[in-house]
Amino acid sequence: xxxxxxxxxxxxxxxLDPQGKTVKKNLPNIGVEEVADVRIGKHIEMVLExxxxxxxxxxVELACSKLLANVIMESYSYQIAxx
Amino acid sequence: MHVGVLxxxxxxxxxxxxxxxxxxxxxxxTKIWHKASSLTExxxxxxxxxxxxxxxxxxxxxxAIARFSSIMQDVATFAxxxxxxxxxxxxxxxxxxxxxxxxxxxxxQNQKFVCKNSFLKCxxxxxxxxxxxxxxxxxxxxxxxxxxxxxxxxxxxxxxxANDQILFTYCDADxxxxxxxxxxxxxxxxxxxxxxxxxxxxxxxxPERASEAILGNIDGKAMFDSxxxxxxxxxx
Numbered sequence: 125x126x127x128x129x130x131x132x133x134x135x136x137x138x139x140l141d142p143q144g145k146t147v148k149k150n151l152p153n154i155g156v157e158e159v160a161d162v163r164i165g166k167h168i169e170m171v172l173e174x175x176x177x178x179x180x181x182x183x184v185e186l187a188c189s190k191l192l193a194n195v196i197m198e199s200y201s202y203q204i205a206x207x
Numbered sequence: 208m209h210v211g212v213l214x215x216x217x218x219x220x221x222x223x224x225x226x227x228x229x230x231x232x233x234x235x236x237t238k239i240w241h242k243a244s245s246l247t248e249x250x251x252x253x254x255x256x257x258x259x260x261x262x263x264x265x266x267x268x269x270x271a272i273a274r275f276s277s278i279m280q281d282v283a284t285f286a287x288x289x290x291x292x293x294x295x296x297x298x299x300x301x302x303x304x305x306x307x308x309x310x311x312x313x314x315x316q317n318q319k320f321v322c323k324n325s326f327l328k329c330x331x332x333x334x335x336x337x338x339x340x341x342x343x344x345x346x347x348x349x350x351x352x353x354x355x356x357x358x359x360x361x362x363x364x365x366x367x368x369a370n371d372q373i374l375f376t377y378c379d380a381d382x383x384x385x386x387x388x389x390x391x392x393x394x395x396x397x398x399x400x401x402x403x404x405x406x407x408x409x410x411x412x413x414p415e416r417a418s419e420a421i422l423g424n425i426d427g428k429a430m431f432d433s434x435x436x437x438x439x440x441x442x443x
Binding site for chain 1: 271275304310314317358359392
């Protein structure tokens with residue numbers, strides 16, 4: 125079965141996110157004011173073959189925990205749907 | 208002394224290490240392609256260097272993909288058996304991603320690639336790469352990185368301090384560990400650390416670029432001299 129996982133990886137809240145900070149600082153340049161916070165992470169789409177929902181989840185979890193995210197600096201979440 | 212230098216796609220400081228080891232230290236040097244499955248195919252090593260560069264184009268995170276190259280499994284075993292492993296710049300990032308050193312290297316606080324001379328304060332003489340450097344000595348060593356902001360949890364930072372695992376901190380020319388000198392925003396101004404067992408080392412600055420008089424700076428040579436001395440002691 126074919127599954128698609130939508131994975132979101134974000135830097136931990138307590139960490140300085142220089143990209144987000146720079147974007148926030150410059151949003152007024154295009155007239156967007158009063159922005160309280162901007163944080164920038166990663167959006168990953170992964171299409172995979174798996175035997176079952178559980179198998180798909182196991183594969184995505186392994187990919188996230190071992191490679192796609194470094195839990196010292198980031199957290200991850202995902203949604204998986206059969207295609 | 209036999210030095211092994213790992214080579215990943217995108218490594219670009221491997222030849223600098225080869226040059227310093229061979230010409231300045233008169234050591235035997237072997238380059239090891241990252242797809243090799245074991246170090247022993249290439250001989251017996253006293254030191255494995257994970258050099259600087261941009262392995263796998265820094266995709267995903269610096270060092271994140273290189274750390275799963277097949278040779279890294281054997282490098283971990285080599286380290287567990289007490290072998291000396293030294294990661295410089297991208298090598299430091301790879302060793303952190305591999306879990307051989309604690310913490311992680313984040314993008315520089317100012318979002319810029321910083322290429323300049325930095326001043327480092329030696330925090331301990333009690334390692335194989337700092338034994339010939341006095342604690343408190345200030346060295347001028349170049350840096351060239353975009354992801355050099357060392358970060359670890361408060362708990363890990365306390366452990367690093369308590370166990371004397373901080374090798375170098377960023378400081379000014381007079382040795383003051385100021386906020387201004389900490390150009391990349393590292394926790395505790397950290398520029399280099401070692402593991403608890405004191406045989407795995409990681410640092411962002413490049414001593415291999417400052418080890419010959421012709422380059423105008425030999426401050427980095429003391430680290431290579433320290434390794435040579437330490438190995439002489441082990442073998443004598």
